[in-house]
Amino acid sequence: MDFTDVSLVALRVFREVAERGTFTAAAAALGYTQSAVSRQIATLERAAGNQLLERRREGVALTDAGQVVLRNAAAVLDRIDATARELAGLPVAGGTVRLGWFPSAGAVLLPRAISAVRRTHPAITVTTREGSTPALVRALRAGTIDLAVIASAPPFRPPDAESPALKLETLAERSLRLAVPTGHPLAASDSVEVADLRGQRWIAGPASSSELWMGVWPGLDERPVLAHTVRDWLAKLQLVAAGAGLTTISASMASAVPPGVRVVTVRGGPQELRRTILARLPGRMTEPTALLAAALRAAALEVNPPL
Amino acid sequence: MDFTDVSLVALRVFREVAERGTFTAAAAALGYTQSAVSRQIATLERAAGNQLLERRREGVALTDAGQVVLRNAAAVLDRIDATARELAGLPVAGGTVRLGWFPSAGAVLLPRAISAVRRTHPAITVTTREGSTPALVRALRAGTIDLAVIASAPPFRPPDAESPALKLETLAERSLRLAVPTGHPLAASDSVEVADLRGQRWIAGPASSSELWMGVWPGLDERPVLAHTVRDWLAKLQLVAAGAGLTTISASMASAVPPGVRVVTVRGGPQELRRTILARLPGRMTEPTALLAAALRAAALEVNPPL
């Protein structure tokens, strides 16, 4: 078969795989079986005459040919979907931005930026989705989102090595703080010593490859006691308020913590910095995308003035 | 079925139908049966939720929804084909212009413009195809060609009424002449009287709806004697040279007539003007397209200086 006869279904599957990173996840997202995804990709590769994906243990990586196909598939599918909307009589969605964000950005930065945009440009529709940094980067490359707010920790490496390189812009540098229950001994003052953190119980996020235990103060010289692993920030902070343990939190989220939680700084040890980064594909932005990017910049300045 | 799940085959069939004007012709062009085309269009219409084509006696006309689909289908298919070329390692064809032309333009204007472009911009590839004015207009709208050189006769109506309106630019006004065999009594002088054309034998093109007998001097007060009907200009002029009859010819082609043929003007009767028009879709032209358009303008000036 020739590539000119690929089916749109195959392209959709391919985009989803590129975005999810594994066949299995893509299958789940699409309501297919993993088997169907495997076959679709296989026939797509046959049609392309090239291997499109490198199958790795931890998922798939796009080959050069795969990147070619992804770029074009994203454009084609967008256009098809736009056509469908147009036929259905819906607005052509020229005024839409799709934003992806990592969880810590959702509490403060995101609501501010979005309400700012809604105030100044009511015609613009902003849709968002949460995701991990690698998921968001894949989504950017798959053309499923226009902007991504991602986190970066020292040594601040670019989030992927594919080409074209993503456009990165640091929105803020956030210092890491500690969230403690108000009744806790460590909550007595505005700051605690890193040495006092020994023997504490921690509330961490689910284990991820990038950061070993998100939520545990980095660089402790002991193996931390993980009392809970929680992904959701509200649940996490309520657990802190309930005295179930401590967790790390970005300084910029201090204004959003519920009662019963105190945010304190940690003295001693290295300065723990995290960057909030705005990422996008290189090239021209649409008007709404540029406006949302500006709003995010402004909100970042408000929330977290430069040190 | 949803429009987002249309098959590329259906879009290809649709584009071909839009370009050829009938299901039957599209089927022939694609190597399908008419029945298959009919079904493909039917399912496409079901997916689109709208009728896309008005079935008329003389062929099909696009509905509004049909125009939406055509615009987008053309873009999508182009992109897919570009991807296929890219995967095959071929150049991305950014330097290609596709030109359509009506037969009379092929003898003089077309070769000049093309060789001019080749001289000044060797990197640009020009591909061309011949076609009738309606076929070329459909091809423009189907995105299969970038520029069309078409003919227009009084009252110089635009070649179609669809939207967006085509960008039209008059390249030249050509006056109509008469081609006679060198031995013929009418070849004695540079011009003949319209009254002398009575009773002549004519070589005409195949009957078409637009112009009743292309090749017969217009406005004769008798029913003309059609000795031959010929489409090809070389054959037509050789028949003239052989004394088989007379035919009309554009003044701009005078330099290309073979030995044995004389081109004379006709006095009396209205001035018979034909316009050579450059047509394209509105919107930005690619660089190569703009260059070819300029070359066509220049060639038209050379061949046929303004009256």
Added chain:
DNA sequence: ACGTGGTATGCGTAGATGTCATGGACTTCA
């Protein structure tokens, strides 16, 4: 050695997509 998280593949079936043949609507021409 085994469980975990990933991809590939044999097999059977349901649906999509062709062809063929035919029919209906309409125009043109004698």
Added chain:
DNA sequence: TGAAGTCCATGACATCTACGCATACCACGT
């Protein structure tokens, strides 16, 4: 007015495709 030509639509039938299921396979970590 009837015959022929030119369209498109559709019923009957034959593939061929693409799916799900089950299972095999493979690399890694415990």
